Amino acid sequence: MITVNAQDRFRGIVLEYKSNELMPEVSIKNLNKSDSTRSDQSGEFSIRASKDDILVFSYPGYRVDSLVVTDFALKRIYLTSVNDPRMLEVVNINALTNNRIAEEKERLKKEGQFANTVTGSSNVNGTQRMGGIGFSPSRIFGKGARNARRQYKMLEEESNNRIIDARFTAELITSLTPLRGEDLSLFMAKYRPKASFIQEANDETLRLYVMDSYNKYKNLSPAAKEKIKLEDTTQTK
Known part of the structure; x- marks a missing residue:
């Protein structure tokens, strides 16, 4: 029997760089595994991947872009039209250094x-x-x-996401709670802290936050968990 690790799946959302609109039917290919998929109507995709795999994103009329898998946090991938004079030289914000x-x-x-x-x-x-x-x-x-203001806001969001993702990790949560799979994803979406909290919290404060949040999560009804999925989808639009 083969056990599939949840982190064998890389998840993301594809957006149009200029308008920030969700992009369905974008082709995503893993060059290391020859797996491929397409983004759905919400711009979301999931593909089998391992750390250091290279994913290539393509869509007619848009520049082909690539991403090296460094972690398995949800990623936002921005594509740009071939005729769009970009203000940023690199469209895939995830590829930019801090x-x-x-x-x-x-x-x-x-x-x-x-x-x-x-x-x-x-x-x-x-x-x-x-x-x-x-x-x-x-x-x-x-x-x-x-x-300029729109793109600044986009970069500010990416900066904050990196601050959060660096410490609010699946590894931390699974070391403190029994959460796995979908429950882990829902928990991380529901109780994702703000960047300002992460910057001020020490390790002990963050651990207490995770355990306190877990106690709240245990009491959520199935309907409340379903609502988390809907809210997470709405926030990406």
């Missing part, structure tokens, strides 16, 4: 800024002035600034 993300965030932050926080305003020749600082409405609502 330093590169920090650099891109700083650049995008500058491009998306339009004024400091000030009080008082006036309008002179179509240019709004706030506290003596002038800015043009087209600068605030211009396409470039909007894209």
Whole structure:
């Protein structure tokens, strides 16, 4: 009898980089195992994989992208149109180093800024002035600034996810609880902490959080667990 480890499955969500829309029917292939699949109508996919396997993502009209499997946390994969002049040189945010993300965030932050926080305003020749600082409405609502702020938000989310994923791991939870398989996935979705908590919590505080959350999870009804699945799907859209 062959036992299949839950971590033999790599799960993710494919999104369109420019619009952040979910992408169904994206082809995903594991070059190391020759397994392949497609993303479903919610952009989600699951494929057999091991650590260091290379996954390739392709869709007509979009650039082919790849990802090296380093862990089995749920990943967001962003694809870009072949005609899209990307602001980021690397579309697959998961492939960016932490330093590169920090650099891109700083650049995008500058491009998306339009004024400091000030009080008082006036309008002179179509240019709004706030506290003596002038800015043009087209600068605030211009396409470039909007894209910069959207992409900054995307990178900020990825940064926070990395902070959480580094410590709120399946290994930690299984070492403290009997949770496995779907229950483990539901627990991690329901009680996923905020990045601010992870940054402030020491190891003992995090262990207490996991055990306290597990005591709450044990009392959830089947209907409540089903609701977690629905909420998790909604949050990815």
